[in-house]
Amino acid sequence: xxxxxxxxxxLFRKExxxxxxxxxxxxxxxxxxxxxxxxxxxxxLIYYSQIVNDFQKGDIAEGYSVSREKKESFxxxxxxxxxxxxxxxxxxxxxxxxGITEAFFGxxxxxxxx
Amino acid sequence: RKEVEQDPGPFNVPEGATVAFNCTYSNSASQxxxxxxxxxxxxPKLLMSVYSSGNEDGRFTAQLNRASQYISLLIxxxxxxxxxxxxxxxNWGGTASKLTFGTGTRLQVTL
Numbered sequence: 001x002x003x004x005x006x007x008x009x010x011l012f013r014k015e016x017x018x019x020x021x022x023x024x025x026x027x028x029x030x031x032x033x034x035x036x037x038x039x040x041x042x043x044x045l046i047y048y049s050q051i052v053n054d055f056q057k058g059d060i061a062e063g064y065s066v067s068r069e070k071k072e073s074f075x076x077x078x079x080x081x082x083x084x085x086x087x088x089x090x091x092x093x094x095x096x097x098x099g100i101t102e103a104f105f106g107x108x109x110x111x112x113x114x
Numbered sequence: 115r116k117e118v119e120q121d122p123g124p125f126n127v128p129e130g131a132t133v134a135f136n137c138t139y140s141n142s143a144s145q146x147x148x149x150x151x152x153x154x155x156x157x158p159k160l161l162m163s164v165y166s167s168g169n170e171d172g173r174f175t176a177q178l179n180r181a182s183q184y185i186s187l188l189i190x191x192x193x194x195x196x197x198x199x200x201x202x203x204x205n206w207g208g209t210a211s212k213l214t215f216g217t218g219t220r221l222q223v224t225l
Contacts, residue, residue, distance in 0.1 A: 042217030106157060
């Protein structure tokens with residue numbers, strides 16, 4: 001079945017550590033996105049990528065980094081520079097051809113700093 | 115002004131009621147519009163795309179008003195299972211650009 005997979009589902013991080021969240025899709029989508037959601041809040045865009053080897057900062061990119069070496073994969077690294085990383089992280093992908101196209105989401109990763 | 119704005123609610127309605135949500139957007143060049151549904155602690159899922167002429171899917175109707183820069187979602191005959199947060203999503207700059215989400219409107223349908 002085609003879809004988008006995030007792992008792990010839950011992640012605990014010590015202060016000062018970098019952690020990497022995985023996002024893989026087999027939908028053959030060119031565009032991929034990372035969002036952060038805090039309790040009771042909407043989704044805020046961290047980074048997005050329209051094509052392999054290219055990505056752009058979103059609204060809250062500070063303290064995060066990404067790579068897009070393969071079409072299927074868009075990992076997000078939460079660095080120690082991110083001061084308040086505890087949140088629900090959502091990855092999405094989207095086709096960029098064929099008219100109006102919706103985004104599909106992974107099931108999310110809940111990151112907690114301990 | 116936020117790029118996409120929604121009334122956070124909550125909207126508390128009895129089963130069988132009709133309820134409507136609005137969402138305003140600031141960029142007049144916006145091209146694509148969507149309504150997503152998000153259940154508690156889950157990922158958002160597409161409810162429906164919003165077309166210029168308006169569109170309907172069963173009990174759900176979506177409308178776009180470009181002149182006033184808002185989209186709306188109407189839910190008729192509300193069910194308990196409709197209880198969720200409804201997110202308005204706007205895209206501008208073509209299919210390859212970023213999607214901007216509103217903060218969501220929470221709906222609680224009661225007996």
